[in-house]
Amino acid sequence: xxxxxxxxxxxxxxxxxxxxxxxxxxxxxxxxxxxxxxxxxxxxxxxxxxxxxxxxxxxxxxxxxxxxxxxxxxxxxxxxxxxxxxxxxxxxxxxxxxxxxxxxxxxxxxxxxxxxxxxxxxxxxxxxxxxxxxxxxxxxxxxxxxxxxxxxxxxxxxxxxxxxxxxxxxxxxxxxxxxxxxxxxxxxxxxxxxxxxxxxxxxxxx
Amino acid sequence: xxxxxxxxxxxxxxxxxxxxxxxxxxxxxxxxxxxxxxxxxxxxxxxxxxxxxxxxxxxxxxxxxxxxxxxxxxxxxxxxxxxxxxxxxxxxxxxxxxxxxxxxxxxxxxxxxxxxxxxxxxxxxxxxxxxxxxxxxxxxxxxxxxxxxxxxxxxxxxxxxxxxxxxxxxxxxxxxxxxxxxxxxxxxxxxxxxxxxxxxxxxxxx
DNA sequence: GTCTATAGAGTGATAGAC
DNA sequence: GTCTATCACTCTATAGAC
Numbered sequence: 001x002x003x004x005x006x007x008x009x010x011x012x013x014x015x016x017x018x019x020x021x022x023x024x025x026x027x028x029x030x031x032x033x034x035x036x037x038x039x040x041x042x043x044x045x046x047x048x049x050x051x052x053x054x055x056x057x058x059x060x061x062x063x064x065x066x067x068x069x070x071x072x073x074x075x076x077x078x079x080x081x082x083x084x085x086x087x088x089x090x091x092x093x094x095x096x097x098x099x100x101x102x103x104x105x106x107x108x109x110x111x112x113x114x115x116x117x118x119x120x121x122x123x124x125x126x127x128x129x130x131x132x133x134x135x136x137x138x139x140x141x142x143x144x145x146x147x148x149x150x151x152x153x154x155x156x157x158x159x160x161x162x163x164x165x166x167x168x169x170x171x172x173x174x175x176x177x178x179x180x181x182x183x184x185x186x187x188x189x190x191x192x193x194x195x196x197x198x199x200x201x202x203x204x205x206x
Numbered sequence: 207x208x209x210x211x212x213x214x215x216x217x218x219x220x221x222x223x224x225x226x227x228x229x230x231x232x233x234x235x236x237x238x239x240x241x242x243x244x245x246x247x248x249x250x251x252x253x254x255x256x257x258x259x260x261x262x263x264x265x266x267x268x269x270x271x272x273x274x275x276x277x278x279x280x281x282x283x284x285x286x287x288x289x290x291x292x293x294x295x296x297x298x299x300x301x302x303x304x305x306x307x308x309x310x311x312x313x314x315x316x317x318x319x320x321x322x323x324x325x326x327x328x329x330x331x332x333x334x335x336x337x338x339x340x341x342x343x344x345x346x347x348x349x350x351x352x353x354x355x356x357x358x359x360x361x362x363x364x365x366x367x368x369x370x371x372x373x374x375x376x377x378x379x380x381x382x383x384x385x386x387x388x389x390x391x392x393x394x395x396x397x398x399x400x401x402x403x404x405x406x407x408x409x410x411x412x
Numbered sequence: 413g414t415c416t417a418t419a420g421a422g423t424g425a426t427a428g429a430c
Numbered sequence: 431g432t433c434t435a436t437c438a439c440t441c442t443a444t445a446g447a448c
Contacts, residue, residue, distance in 0.1 A: 007431085011431080028323075029238070029322070030236050030238060030239070030318075030321070030322070031239070032235070032236060032238035032239035033236070033237070033238035033239075033322075035422095035423075035424095036423080036424060036425085037423080037424090045432090045433095046432075046433055046434080047424085047425090047433095048425085048426080048432075048433060048434080049431080049432060049433075051424080051425065051426085052431075052432080053431095056424075056425070057423095057424065057425090108321050111317070111321060111376070112236075112318070112321055114376070114377050114379055114380050115236070115314050115317060115318055115321075115376060115379075116235070116236070116239075116379075117234075117379045118379040118380055118383060122383060125380060125383035125384060126383055129380075129383075129384060130383065130384050133384050150404060150409065152397065152400055152401055152404070153393075153397035153400070153401075155385070156394060156397040156398055156401060157401060159370065159373055159374075159377075159381075160366065160369075160370040160373075160398070160401055162373070162377075163366075163369035163370045163372070163373035163377070164365065164366040164369045164370060166369070167365055167366075167368070167369035168365075170317070170320070170321060171320050171365075171368075171369070173320055173321075173322075173323045173324040174320050174324055174331060174335075175365075177324060177328060177331035177332055177335075177336065178331060178335060178336050178339050179361070187359075188362060191358065191359035191362040192362055192366070194358055194359070195358055195359075195362060195363060195366055195405040196405070198356060198358070198404055198405045198406070198407060199401040199402070199404045199405040200404070201404060201409065203356065203407060213413090217413080241440095241441075241442095242441075242442065242443090243441080243442090251414090252414070252415055252416080253415095253442090253443090254414075254415060254416080254443085254444080255413080255414060255415075257442080257443065257444085258413075258414080259413095262442075262443070263441095263442065263443090
């Protein structure tokens with residue numbers, strides 16, 4: 001490998017380190033609470049280098065938001081009409097919970113962005129998540145028409161699944177204060193899947 | 207009324223105005239994003255007066271957090287063993303949703319505090335919410351033993367209700383980006399109540 | 413108690429040597 | 431590209447007149 005390529009690789013490594021550090025810092029303290037100096041320290045680079053590579057704090061923030069959404073989009077492409085409702089729903093719940101447990105800080109980062117009014121992810125919400133939601137709502141409606149699930153409100157169901165899964169990252173500090181033992185992914189997955197399947201009238205048809 | 211009493215009343219009015227303004231500002235921008243100057247402007251008082259009455263930014267923040275929790279505690283004292291499960295659960299969901307719709311900014315304020323790691327409400331969580339949760343979990347267990355509801359995980363159910371209701375304040379900006387019409391309290395209440403009752407196996411026993 | 417003016421600390425961003 | 435030193439600005443908090 002040439003010297004030029006090695007140098008290029010090194011820069012990419014540094015940038016990746018900065019992105020990871022930034023996700024942590026922004027995810028722990030929010031946009032305003034995050035300190036550029038703290039991100040640089042976490043990544044082990046001088047603050048000036050960070051700003052050299054990413055321009056400014058806000059550009060870095062946009063960068064890590066998009067990096068996070070890109071990771072999630074590749075994983076959540078599920079729930080189609082021809083699937084078995086029970087399999088599809090429990091699979092979706094399990095997958096979502098797995099992502100939440102694997103990336104709690106990124107989950108909280110996303111939550112903070114939405115709490116701020118989602119100013120930096122309007123494009124993602126309208127161009128990607130909105131079509132995704134419309135299609136899944138349509139699938140659920142089809143399942144209701146075919147009598148495969150009970151006549152519930154599909155959109156409220158999906159919001160319920162989103163909220164209930166993300167809760168285990170967003171409210172982890174509350175959960176830790178309320179319970180003695182940390183929640184286990186397997187237990188939550190089983191309990192929540194049961195609730196969701198009950199909710200659409202699929203109980204007992206294992 | 208004496209001149210002294212009038213003056214005292216005026217001060218209380220000013221303090222109340224500041225608290226309302228602070229809930230708005232902190233709820234919209236978070237602790238670090240909130241500006242003392244902006245709170246003073248909203249309340250219509252000079253910044254120095256605000257700091258004279260409340261000491262500093264952090265004391266003001268603690269004050270409004272407690273004011274918010276006090277309001278909620280008086281409303282959420284429900285769900286007892288001898289209630290009818292169906293009535294109790296649907297009543298609780300409806301009440302929680304009503305609070306969320308009435309006080310969306312305060313709901314987001316609370317969410318941000320928890321996302322920060324809940325440093326300022328440990329007392330509330332451990333001394334008030336924890337006992338409340340333990341008692342309700344016990345009630346739900348009793349109902350399960352008596353065969354009144356399906357054998358679900360009570361804690362996961364309560365977290366689901368919390369998350370699903372609060373979602374309509376916390377994720378309002380996402381919901382607005384995803385849907386054309388703003389969600390109506392009545393519709394959400396009916397749809398979510400249906401899901402929750404299904405989840406515990408009370409469907410169709412109206 | 414109320415207000416203006418300002419101090420003091422911390423932050424994002426940059427200049428310029430290497 | 432990397433780094434040190436520093437600027438310019440913002441924000442909290444206070445001093446002191448009224």
